[in-house]
Amino acid sequence: MHSSLSLSIASHTSPAIAGSSHISHSSAFGFVPSSPINLRFCGLRREAFGFSALKHSASRRARLSGRTTPRSGNVVAVSSPSDNGTAPKSFDYDLLIIGAGVGGHGAALHAVEKGLRLVGLMCVRRRREERRVSGGTSVLGSSSGLKTAIVEGDVVGGTCVNRGCVPSKALLAVSGRMRELQSEHHLKALGLQVAAAGYDRQGVADHANNLASKIRNNLTNSMKALGVDILTGVGTILGPHKVQVGSSNTVTSKDIIIATGSVPFVPKGIEVDGKTVITSDHALKLEFVPDWIAIVGSGYIGLEFSDVYTALGSEVTFVEALDQLMPGFDPEIGKLAQRVLINPRNIDYHTGVFASKITPAKDGKPVTIELIDAKTKEPKDTLEVDAALIATGRAPFTQGLGLENINVVTQRGFIPVDERMRVIDANGKLVPHIYCIGDANGKMMLAHAASAQGISVVEQVTGRDHVLNHLSIPAACFTHPEISMVGLTEPQAREKAEKEGFEISIAKTSFKANTKALAENEGEGLAKLIYRPDNGEILGVHIFGLHAADLIHEASNAIALGTRIQDIKFAVHAHPTLSEVLDELFKSAKVSH
Numbered sequence: 001m002h003s004s005l006s007l008s009i010a011s012h013t014s015p016a017i018a019g020s021s022h023i024s025h026s027s028a029f030g031f032v033p034s035s036p037i038n039l040r041f042c043g044l045r046r047e048a049f050g051f052s053a054l055k056h057s058a059s060r061r062a063r064l065s066g067r068t069t070p071r072s073g074n075v076v077a078v079s080s081p082s083d084n085g086t087a088p089k090s091f092d093y094d095l096l097i098i099g100a101g102v103g104g105h106g107a108a109l110h111a112v113e114k115g116l117r118l119v120g121l122m123c124v125r126r127r128r129e130e131r132r133v134s135g136g137t138s139v140l141g142s143s144s145g146l147k148t149a150i151v152e153g154d155v156v157g158g159t160c161v162n163r164g165c166v167p168s169k170a171l172l173a174v175s176g177r178m179r180e181l182q183s184e185h186h187l188k189a190l191g192l193q194v195a196a197a198g199y200d201r202q203g204v205a206d207h208a209n210n211l212a213s214k215i216r217n218n219l220t221n222s223m224k225a226l227g228v229d230i231l232t233g234v235g236t237i238l239g240p241h242k243v244q245v246g247s248s249n250t251v252t253s254k255d256i257i258i259a260t261g262s263v264p265f266v267p268k269g270i271e272v273d274g275k276t277v278i279t280s281d282h283a284l285k286l287e288f289v290p291d292w293i294a295i296v297g298s299g300y301i302g303l304e305f306s307d308v309y310t311a312l313g314s315e316v317t318f319v320e321a322l323d324q325l326m327p328g329f330d331p332e333i334g335k336l337a338q339r340v341l342i343n344p345r346n347i348d349y350h351t352g353v354f355a356s357k358i359t360p361a362k363d364g365k366p367v368t369i370e371l372i373d374a375k376t377k378e379p380k381d382t383l384e385v386d387a388a389l390i391a392t393g394r395a396p397f398t399q400g401l402g403l404e405n406i407n408v409v410t411q412r413g414f415i416p417v418d419e420r421m422r423v424i425d426a427n428g429k430l431v432p433h434i435y436c437i438g439d440a441n442g443k444m445m446l447a448h449a450a451s452a453q454g455i456s457v458v459e460q461v462t463g464r465d466h467v468l469n470h471l472s473i474p475a476a477c478f479t480h481p482e483i484s485m486v487g488l489t490e491p492q493a494r495e496k497a498e499k500e501g502f503e504i505s506i507a508k509t510s511f512k513a514n515t516k517a518l519a520e521n522e523g524e525g526l527a528k529l530i531y532r533p534d535n536g537e538i539l540g541v542h543i544f545g546l547h548a549a550d551l552i553h554e555a556s557n558a559i560a561l562g563t564r565i566q567d568i569k570f571a572v573h574a575h576p577t578l579s580e581v582l583d584e585l586f587k588s589a590k591v592s593h
């Protein structure tokens with residue numbers, strides 16, 4: 001089905017991207033399970049946590065909170081660091097983590113490494129264990145004297161493992177291969193002859209689903225092996241040291257980490273039916289491949305799914321509110337990405353427009369999308385398509401968490417934190433012993449950022465001050481080819497330079513000069529370095545090209561460790577490898593130092 005209006009392709013758009021990969025703690029996976037508790041999932045469906053169910057979940061939490069009267073003496077009066085004196089002398093746990101996504105998991109594993117004892121909480125089917133825990137007489141965990149618990153209301157792994165990074169990368173692995181097999185020009189250049197490529201939709205969907213199950217099991221087993229007992233239950237904060245788990249259990253903990261993540265954000269006026277108007281939660285199941293799909297939002301999710309859908313034969317129309325596709329990324333890299341990832345593919349787009357109303361397909365009628373001008377709000381167009389994917393960002397999952405019990409007011413749903421992830425209350429004061437990591441604090445909605453923040457918090461609660469440098473955290477978009485970045489974009493660097501009174505310089509290298517890239521017939525690519533010529537500081541690196549997501553780490557590690565260009569340019573790279581693209585990049589920079 002096609003649009004009732006002609007869709008013209010604008011020529012001025014420019015993108016630029018970033019991203020990451022799932023954090024694996026494979027070193028922890030090999031342990032023999034030692035926990036006496038048999039880990040089982042409660043079988044709660046994700047839908048119970050989805051956007052529409054959020055209200056239900058929140059009201060359930062509110063009911064639960066209302067029913068539970070904190071025992072006096074066990075709860076610290078809110079928002080006064082000195083009030084900690086009213087806390088119990090001893091706690092059920094030293095560290096309690098609410099949410100077993102990648103952030104919570106990363107924090108939990110690091111806590112084990114630091115000697116913290118892990119005792120997870122999973123409710124519903126775990127009455128016996130819960131009673132033991134709520135009675136404060138838990139006997140679980142390792143022989144260390146410290147105790148930690150992780151609370152999960154759905155399934156271990158959270159968004160990344162079940163509805164995010166992991167299944168999406170499985171689909172992208174398929175789209176990458178399909179692209180290669182479909183590119184006659186590419187195959188011919190390599191001297192290959194391949195019969196027409198095809199795919200089995202269910203087989204592709206199974207690959208994504210199986211991978212998610214596998215990684216979920218790995219995560220679960222890694223915590224189990226380290227003595228983690230996970231009880232499922234919705235965690236509600238009753239006070240600074242007290243959390244209700246499920247409907248009746250309460251636990252106390254010296255420190256608490258909130259790691260409750262996010263859910264798809266669906267703008268007002270858009271009706272998601274889960275079939276023809278979908279979010280990434282639905283799209284990852286690949287229940288059908290529409291002939292024509294509109295993707296609302298051209299950020300990470302939109303771009304990655306455009307790669308998947310076009311490889312599987314769909315026509316894609318982007319609807320983007322800002323004036324260019326993939327806004328927010330370095331404009332030069334974005335322009336190149338658009339030339340390679342958008343223009344030659346079966347993709348067109350509308351920029352500077354909001355999807356103000358989307359109605360699912362019904363009774364033989366297509367999905368309709370009403371577009372309004374993003375600035376004037378005047379009606380612009382109506383599209384008729386087979387399906388619409390809503391990829392307009394993510395909303396923090398913090399409703400009903402009991403934040404009112406610690407006097408915390410969210411900002412657009414995000415929990416305010418300082419640079420050490422310490423939660424800030426309504427009066428601007430730090431809430432003692434409560435931290436928030438990952439998507440729920442909105443600092444950087446990436447899996448490895450959530451995990452790194454969790455590790456940083458564990459460092460602090462175990463006595464070592466630590467501040468995570470978010471400018472050293474890489475990001476990648478796993479399109480074909482990939483896009484990656486770390487640090488500042490060129491406009492951001494220019495703004496900072498102007499404010500702080502220094503010069504910036506730019507260096508670039510092309511994949512066309514790289515032997516390995518040319519051997520692969522993948523010479524389309526660019527690496528860009530933004531730096532200070534006076535002292536060799538690396539301000540940002542952006543890469544578009546084959547394996548860009550892997551290549552970025554030399555730059556992100558350099559930023560994290562404070563390595564300057566005048567030092568890193570002497571590092572030796574194996575030949576012929578793609579890493580020589582960065583070698584060339586650093587060598588071509590001119591530092592006066």
Ligand SMILES: Cc1cc2nc3c(=O)[nH]c(=O)nc-3n(C[C@H](O)[C@H](O)[C@H](O)COP(=O)(O)OP(=O)(O)OC[C@H]3O[C@@H](n4cnc5c(N)ncnc54)[C@H](O)[C@@H]3O)c2cc1C
Binds near residue numbers: 104448
């Ligand atoms: C389609 C898609 C693809 C993505 N791809 C990538 C990628 O390639 N690389 C990347 O870095 N990032 C990617 N992301 C982003 C990444 O998934 C998130 O940044 C990451 O999952 C955030 O981790 P988290 O631990 O903060 O939260 P989550 O992973 O959302 O986990 C939070 C957990 O807390 C639980 N929970 C919530 N409230 C409660 C409560 N009150 N009590 C108990 N449990 C609770 C939830 O059930 C959930 O299990 C992607 C996201 C999507 C949607």
Ligand SMILES: NC(=O)c1ccc[n+]([C@@H]2O[C@H](COP(=O)([O-])OP(=O)(O)OC[C@H]3O[C@@H](n4cnc5c(N)ncnc54)[C@H](O)[C@@H]3O)[C@@H](O)[C@H]2O)c1
Binds near residue numbers: 018267319354475476
């Ligand atoms: N590879 C990765 O690391 C990866 C992959 C997928 C998702 N993620 C994470 O998930 C998060 C969510 O991804 P996302 O792509 O949904 O969000 P995003 O913030 O990356 O992009 C959303 C886009 O939607 C546009 N938009 C918002 N409302 C709109 C409307 N009403 N009409 C038209 N356009 C609108 C925005 O301008 C923006 O370009 C990201 O923040 C990212 O960190 C990461």
